[in-house]
Amino acid sequence: MNTPLDNAKRYLQVGEPEKAFALLKHSDLSNPEHMQLMMLCRKTLSEQYVYLIKDYLDNKRLVEAQELILKYQKNLGTDSIIKPLYSKMQQMELSDNNLLARYSRISLKKITDITIALFILFTFVAFLDYIVDH
Numbered sequence: 001m002n003t004p005l006d007n008a009k010r011y012l013q014v015g016e017p018e019k020a021f022a023l024l025k026h027s028d029l030s031n032p033e034h035m036q037l038m039m040l041c042r043k044t045l046s047e048q049y050v051y052l053i054k055d056y057l058d059n060k061r062l063v064e065a066q067e068l069i070l071k072y073q074k075n076l077g078t079d080s081i082i083k084p085l086y087s088k089m090q091q092m093e094l095s096d097n098n099l100l101a102r103y104s105r106i107s108l109k110k111i112t113d114i115t116i117a118l119f120i121l122f123t124f125v126a127f128l129d130y131i132v133d134h
Contacts, residue, residue: 008037017044021075046072046081053085057092065089 002010004027011020021041027034049072056065066089072082 005031005034005037008041012037012041012044017041017048018075021045042076046076049076050081050085053082053089057085057088060092062089062093 004023008020008023008027011017011023021038024034024038024041027038029035029038049068053065053068053072056062056068065085069082069086069089076082
């Protein structure tokens, strides 16, 4: 019969530390071997999450970064490893929102300027048409 420890080791061997960690969370943590394997799974998961989150942030893929940060927090909790990454993501979101707001103001100004220019042009054409007809 396979014990949770055996199954967790197998999951780790095939590169599935998340499944191993989930299995060990509900096992006998008073057993030093269980605890040691659980700490290894946690460290492996943390490193994988951090690597992917940093990559997402470097590539400005904020939605994916946020999803993975939430997954990290759900599985591993909030710790000193994830807090700086979460802060960096929030700063990038604020920066993107400020940039978007600035561009939308610029775009609105351009649209207003173009509308005024077209109004003046059509008014001038109508005036010329009036002069030619009379």
